[in-house]
Amino acid sequence: MYKNCSSRLIIFLAAFHSYILLLYLIEYTLRSLKLKGHTMRIAIIGQSAFGEAVLKALVREHENIVGVFCPPDKENRPQDPIKASAELSGIPVFQFSRMRDSQCIDIFKALSADLCIMAYVIDIVPDEILTSPKKGTIQYHPSLLPKHRGPSAINWSIINGDKTTGFTIFWPDGGLDTGPILYQKKVDIGPEDTTGSLYFNSLFPQGVNALIDAAVMVRKGTAPRIEQDHPQATYEGWCKSKDVVINWSESINVIHNLIRGSDPSPGAKTYFNGVELSLYKSSRVSCASLTEAGEVIQITEEGILISCNGGAIRIEKIKPSGKDKSTAAEWSKILRIEPGTRFKDIK
16 A cells, blocks of 8 residues: 555656646746847946836846946935846946046947947947947937937927927937937827926836837847938027026916926026025916016915916925925915015026
8 A cells, every 4th residue: 555655656746847847848948939039239328217217128028238337326325226226137237437438438349239228328428339339329318309409308398388299219329319210209298297297107108118119120120210300400408497597577388388397307496585496386377467477466275376477377386495395385484475475587
């Protein structure tokens, strides 16, 4: 009896071992099929949340990432998300203050990348790096090139009152956002969209997916190179605080666009009793304004209602210079903002 039990146990263990081996072989075969054709060596230059999202998406697609280049760590600041993600995946990370450094160029060339993907890059990348990969370099830009070339494309699209924008995947050529176009997608700008909402709800996630698709097109040899219509190009520099000071005599639409185009950064500026304030979360209110432009009409828990040319603007959030952002109602109490008082465009 015991001998029969032992024999059955041996047979069962042998069958179980064969079953586990079969599962392993199936998994290995599926993985091999999934990786088939994914032999292209990819280097990434990027930073922040967008760069990290692109890296993670490429890792999920089992792409062969041979190196990540990002800015150096800052003292007393968390490390860049793309660096942390790369290290978790065992991908080499290289950090240089300037991509133009000779050591950086030498290291990049030594990786023998087939493709370089630039995902949120604000440094100048030299031609030696752009042309080093066998299949070239592709880059994401949050506008429909050649419109809004430059570093603050989303801000200026909204500030200028554009109804649509989009993003472009292009082949950088050493000029400032001047290279041939690989892919473009149009995105609507809603009447209450801010720079933050437009980016994180549309341009960010769709841009990540588009870069992954673009990498596949490059690998298959189907990625186009369409010359930009250069005579139609526009360029704007960084959107800075000095560029977004509110002129309360402007129309309500101009002021609304300025505030939402500066939200969350750099924050549209105005002054109250000599204090610089940044305003956020604006909405237009239809009313027959009989008060002077910039004058406070009403203060409620919903925000501060301010007279404008053509109606009124409601502001929900305020941030005094050097202070924390909070509700407009709260700061109005602290700063003694009351109906009848005025905001100004100078101290």
